[in-house]
Amino acid sequence: MANEDEFHFPVEPSQQSQDNISESYLVGFVIANIVGLRYYAGRINGREMVRLVREPSNQYDKNAIRVLNMLSFQVGHIERTVAAALSPLIDSDMIVVEGIVPNTRSKSERFKIPCQIHVFAKLEASSAVKSEISRAGLVLISDTDASFGLSEAVVVKEQMGNGDKKSVDKIFKLVDKNVRLQGKMVEAEPPREVIKSDLFAHQKQGLGWLLHREKSGELPPFWEEKDGEFLNILTNYHSDKRPEPLRGGVFADDMGLGKTLTLLSLIAFDRYGNASTSTPTEEPVDVEGDKIEKKGKKRGRGKSIVSGTRKKLKSDDVVGMNASQKTTLIVCPPSVFSAWITQLEEHTVPGSLKMYMYHGGKRTDDVSELMKYDIVLTTYSTLAAEESWEDSPVKKMEWLRIILDEAHTIKNAKAQQSRAVGNLKASRRWAVTGTPIQNGSFDLYSLMAFLRFEPFSIKSYWRSLIQRPLGQGNKKGLSRLQALMGTISLRRTKEMSSIGLPPKTVETCYVELSPEERQVYDHMEGEAKGVVRNLINSGSLMRNYSTVLSIILRLRQLCDDMTLCPPELRSLISSTSVEDVTDKPELLQKLVAVLQDGEDFDCPICISPPTNIIITRCAHIFCRACILQTLQKSKPLCPLCRGSLTESDLYNAPPPPPDTSNTDGEDTKCSTKSSKVSALLSLLIASRQENPNTKSVVFSQFRTMLPLLEIPLKAAGFTILRLDGTMTVTKRTQVIGEFGNPELTGPVVLLASLKACGAGINLTAASRVYLFDPWWNPAVEEQAMDRIHTIGQKQEVKMIRMIARNSIEERVLELQQKKKNLANEAFKRKQKKDKGEVNAEDVIALMSL
The missing domain is CATH 3.30.70.2330 (Alpha-Beta Plaits)
Known part of the structure; x- marks a missing residue:
């Protein structure tokens, strides 16, 4: 347990x-x-x-x-x-x-x-x-x-060395073999009454796989029938009741392969069954059989979007569907809302599907209202907010299907949003993500829990059968994980598909720091090594969460521009004791401000970007709601250092910085151009000489870095647009539209924060991408890059990673590679030795100790 x-x-x-x-x-x-x-x-x-x-x-x-x-x-x-x-x-x-x-x-x-x-x-x-x-x-x-x-x-x-006659690994191999025998992909054509676009071959095959899994009445993997009894061969659980089929799985195609259109095609079958045998009726009708307007209307949040004409449903057209269930719930981050709406408008016959946006203040509380729609679109945060509502219509509803888009959002199974989606009622469940493993294999456990794939949906079984052997470098753990993913997931990469995307190249540009930057960096890294070494020697590395995080963050900021890490914060590097920080509340607030500036910081409890940030007297940072809930236990302790903690030991973080997206950068405190900024400028100028109309995207995870880049790039004659996490969804949509406008010509550069571009955004107008600093998590980088290299891209794409030589950034690249190896191996058949998970050794490697 x-x-x-x-x-x-x-x-x-x-x-x-x-x-x-x-x-x-x-x-x-x-x-x-x-x-x-x-x-x-x-x-x-x-x-x-x-x-x-x-x-x-x-x-x-x-x-x-x-x-x-x-x-x-x-x-x-x-x-x-x-x-x-x-x-x-x-x-x-x-x-x-x-x-x-x-x-x-x-x-x-x-x-x-x-x-x-x-x-x-x-x-x-x-x-x-x-x-x-x-x-x-x-x-x-x-x-x-x-x-x-x-x-x-x-x-x-x-x-x-005395396993059962049928050991666990033999069981996994047997299941893996059965999957391979059944694994031939069959193409399916979507109903033309709904889907007007042609699908690529890989999308038709994906649609065939989705339909097969939803229609299948087979026993779930790892179950056998013997003498009228049902046995789970992994746990040895017996039952005289036939277990429900596993109708769903993990749709894990690479980003940019058109998963949204494939899923819309799947939803189209709910109304029209087999497209080749269906016949349209004379009058277009809505879900209740009433006539509808042929022209769709699009309204605000909490309203419906009608996509068009529809025929009456014949009973034999419905594929394995309960007549009372006909609505699909799609859960996604807010940034993906517009992508679903756009895809619905682009690919479906007007009026053929009805969508309701369950989001914002004016959403319905009536279950019968939701049942009128083919699709209800909502966000993870909306469901999390309603988790405690007894009368939430989303919780009362018996959904035909739940689709989690960007399903890695629920990677922490204990987070409120993960529990909220897991408790919903549905006969079919899909986890859709191009990056199912972001940090490590435990990310997959929360997907198993959502899919209700027994016994892997139970944490102790997941740990015993998969996690522990994996974490200890046992190759059996990896082969089990591969067999497991083979039973319930579909993953194709761009290299495997035949969509004819133009080539993508990824280069690394190493930047030498200037003598002044090198002196400051080496001095700080030397002090940081001493601090981390002391923490390791005293056995308190894990407890000093914020200290280690902020030290490493400041070293990374110095690689970009010394302005990001002011001298007074550099002096905090040797301040490791709780008392030192507590006695200086103004420095405590500055520390939080620095951490807020970096986008790769999550609340340690919910593993999501923190909201209403609280910093404790022991210098640990949480969401207000998360830490307050933790302190309600009988013995309130800090979850990280296990020190005693009360509400009086919590401090409010400074308010988030205002949206600076409209400034011209004139007031921004700017250093003399850093080595990295100069290197970026040289690369952009060289690209402009090659083609004056090239559009480029520059990604940084430090929000305050974007205005620092704006000044020299504007001075060099580039047209600058900015996209960051402080902007409203409306403002982001406006910037993306402007960037993609073919009338905006000349050398255009979009300065973007990585997380603002992580999902549901199309930036195919660009053909050059510059990653100004490396991210811990390679999946987040790849998500951002795939906003450019996706269906619709007509030009060859060049991506350039900018890395400060002889710095912590080089070691971050090594950490990224380790994570990529695990993510790639999970979906392969070949058995290779697992590289293990991130642990304290990685801190030592990052600090070059």
Whole structure:
């Protein structure tokens, strides 16, 4: 069982939850009884994995540990004496526990079941854990005991070399083989009554795959039927009830391959069934059968968009659809709204599909109103806000299908928006993302939870079967992950498709820092190394989250321009103690302002960009709502350093900077041109000499860097547009439209922040891309680059990464490569050794220690 509050890694927040899991090792196992069976409906029929969940709110026993079967039905509780010994260790994050019921129990004993509780801990904590368990009077069977081989855990069977007749890896290989046998792609044509555009071959094949998965009545992967009973061959769970088919999956095609049109084609089948056999009626009708206008209208938020004429539905046209279910819910970030609306208008016959925008203040609270539409479009944040509403129509609705667009948005399974989408009711579920793995393989767990793909939708099973072997560099973990993704995902890259995109080249331009920049950088890096080395030596690296984050951030800012990191913040580099920062509230605020300027900082609790930022007295930064919720626990602690924390220890961050997008940059404090700025100017001038009408995009993750670039580029005769995260959606749309306007000629440069261009934005007017600074997460960079290299691009695209030589930026590139390797390997069939996840070693590498 995991500690349910999983947090970030200091350098890259979203890694910490994986770090906790992947580095824990089996200490041994305890034999305990599951009691209270008569009070609960959950049943166990043989050797089965069970889920152990802490229940501190139990009124009879504050140490209670619940036992659940694979379908999450409660079976009973772990007996009190064992729970009393293990619960404090679980609550303090010292151990993670997993349960297995062996197949050797007595049939005469009706009121209790023996259970092996396997205890995992980090290597450095294992001796302390052993002594604590022993002090509590429990017998911990470790690998030095003769009876260790009696463990039913996969990890032990692999270690002892005596796996079952059908080991876990044989099971995965068998499933993988079956998928390959069924894996021939069949093209499908969309109904012409709805879709007026021609699909590329890869889109027709994708449509065929989506339809097959939705229509399939097959048993879900890892289930078998034997003598009228159903068995999950991974967990050994038996049931006399046939499990529901897994209607859905992960649609993970590369960005720019037209997933939106493919999904609209899928939705078109809900009304028209098989396009080749359907016949239109004489009158266009709406979803209730009433006549509708042939001309569609487009309204504001919370209103409908009608895409056109429609025929009456014949019952045999509906593909596996419940007549009461006919509406698809599409969930996406706000920036993608306009993309769905544009695609609907461009690719569908006017009036054929009706869309409702469930967003903003004036949205309906009537379920029957939503049922009138083919598509309801909403945002993750809207659903998160309604998670606590009892009367939310979205929660009451029985959706035919839920599509999560940019599904990596829910990579933290504990975030409110992830829980909100997971709790919705639907018969078909799709996670759509070109970057399913952004930080590490644990990103995929939240997709399994949304898809309800048992047993991988249960955290303890995911950890045991996939995460732990992966994190420990075991090649079996990677081959299991590949087989798993093969069963439920479709991924094609641009290289594999035949859409005829013009070529894309990626180059790295190394920039030498000037003598003055080199002196300041080397001095700061030297101090930073000393700070990080001390933190490592004292064992407090993980606790000093903000210190390490801000040190590394400041080094990265110096690589861009010394103006980004003023001298008073450079002096903060050696300030590592809580008291130092707390005594200087004005510097505390400046520290937050610097962190806010960088776009790759997330709240460590929800793994999303923080809202209403709070900084604690221990110099850690959270969303206000996240930290306040954490402090409601019986023992309020800082989630990162575990120091005691109350509401009086929280400070408000300074307000976010105003939208500077309309300034001309004249008032911006500007340094003498940095080496990087000069190098960028030279590259842009060379490109202009080659073709005066080339449009370029310059990406930076530091918002304050954009106005610094504006002044020298304007002075050199470039037309400048700006796009950053402080702008409203309307303003962003206006800037993108202006940039794409063919009448805007001459050397045009769009200065853009990476996150403002991450999704749903088309920048195919550009043919040159400059990444002014490297991002931790290569998936975010690739998303931004694929706004340029996508369907509709007619020119050869050249992308240039700008890297300060002999600096932390070179080491960030190495970290990126490590992540790319994992993301690529997850979708391959070949078995290669896993590179492992990001951990404390990466801090050492980044600081070149």
